[in-house]
Amino acid sequence: xxxxxxxxxxxxxxxxxxxxxxxxxxxxxxxxxxxxxxxxxxxxxxxxxxxxxxxxxxxxxxxxxxxxxxxxxxxxxxxxxxxxxxxxxxxxxxxxxxxxxxxxxxxxxxxxxxxxxxxxxxxxxxxxxxxxxxxxxxxxxxxxxxxxxxxxxxxxxxxxxxxxxxxxxxxxxxxxxxxxxxxxxxxxxxxxxxxxxxxxxxxxxxxxxxxxxxxxxxxxxxxxxxxxxxxxxxxxxxxxxxx
Numbered sequence: 634x635x636x637x638x639x640x641x642x643x644x645x646x647x648x649x650x651x652x653x654x655x656x657x658x659x660x661x662x663x664x665x666x667x668x669x670x671x672x673x674x675x676x677x678x679x680x681x682x683x684x685x686x687x688x689x690x691x692x693x694x695x696x697x698x699x700x701x702x703x704x705x706x707x708x709x710x711x712x713x714x715x716x717x718x719x720x721x722x723x724x725x726x727x728x729x730x731x732x733x734x735x736x737x738x739x740x741x742x743x744x745x746x747x748x749x750x751x752x753x754x755x756x757x758x759x760x761x762x763x764x765x766x767x768x769x770x771x772x773x774x775x776x777x778x779x780x781x782x783x784x785x786x787x788x789x790x791x792x793x794x795x796x797x798x799x800x801x802x803x804x805x806x807x808x809x810x811x812x813x814x815x816x817x818x819x820x821x822x823x824x825x826x827x828x829x830x831x832x833x834x835x836x837x838x839x840x841x842x843x844x845x846x847x848x849x850x851x852x853x854x855x856x857x858x859x860x861x862x863x864x865x866x867x868x869x870x871x872x873x874x875x876x
Contacts, residue, residue, distance in 0.1 A: 686727035688859030691780035695728060698745035699872045711747025720749035728752070729772040731838065732784040733759045733791065738865055740784065743872065752778055758791030758834065759783055760811045761841040770848040773858055781842060781849075783862035784872070785835035792816070792830050812837075832875045835862035839876050 686694070701707050729752040730740045740746070740753045752772035754765045761783075772778045785792075794801060795812035812830075815837035819829040839862040842849055852858035862876040 682723070683725055685777045685779050685857075688780040691728040691778075692782070692859075692861060695744045695746075695780075695782060696872070699743060699870070701745045702743050703870045707742075707745045709745070709747065711750055716748050724749045724752075724776060726750060726752040726772060726776055726778050728780040728782060729769055729778045730754065730782050730784055731756070731759055731761060731765055731769060731842070733757060733786055733789060735786060735789065737867055738784065738786050743865060743870060752776060757808050758789060758795070758812050759785050759838055760791075760808045761838040761845070762808065762811065766842060766846050766849070769842065770846060773852055774848050779852075779858055781839075781858065781860045783835050783839045783842070783860070783876075784865055785831050785838075785862065785875075786865040787828070787831060787867050789831055789834075792834055793827055795834075796827055796830055832864055835864060836876050838862070 727750060730744075732738055732740050732753060732755045734755045734757045740751055740755075744751070752768075754768045756762055756765050769781055773781070791809060792812055794805070794809045795816045798813070800806070801809060812834050815834040816826075816830045818837070819833045820826065822829050839860050843853055843860050844850065849858060849860070853860070860876075861874060863872050863874045865872045
């Protein structure tokens with residue numbers, strides 16, 4: 634297995650992805666969601682791999698979907714049984730999301746997308762942890778997503794905890810510590826500290842993705858990836874770009 638700059642080489646990475654895809658397809662085709670005989674009778678052919686969606690086009694799709702969500706005009710795309718069968722064979726998400734684990738910010742709903750559209754990594758405080766970075770390397774280098782969106786949100790409990798700085802039980806403090814550098818950037822800034830910290834954390838985590846990953850950084854330099862960040866408002870449902 635080859636390695637490049639400490640990472641698994643692209644060819645080996647693709648081989649691993651292929652083996653994983655076969656396993657997932659076999660599981661998905663087992664008929665869990667309907668009768669086994671129906672699944673076997675309607676097993677889809679391998680779909681043609683689509684052309685990657687450009688970063689700007691992908692961001693446009695997300696913003697348009699969010700506007701539909703705000704307007705109460707959701708289309709709920711790609712949620713049919715046929716789509717379920719298609720994505721059981723392969724996935725080609727047009728965008729990736731690093732979002733907070735908060736139950737009020739489900740990416741597929743607030744951006745009005747469906748099965749196979751988004752590769753979503755959710756961690757409390759939308760923190761770019763090592764696990765999150767690895768997942769996003771997979772979604773871009775292997776699956777072909779050319780856009781990563783870091784989604785923070787108003788009244789984020791993880792950011793509030795980082796602002797307060799109180800001792801925390803268990804492993805809660807692990808991800809809170811990863812937000813504190815962002816809070817430090819805006820402590821002296823005028824305005825509401827917590828609101829400023831939410832935005833600063835989005836910017837900090839987006840920067841961390843670009844700077845701490847050889848794979849993501851390389852794709853950015855090649856023009857094959859864009860990383861943007863934004864703030865989601867819990868009260869209005871609106872997503873606003875902040876990077």
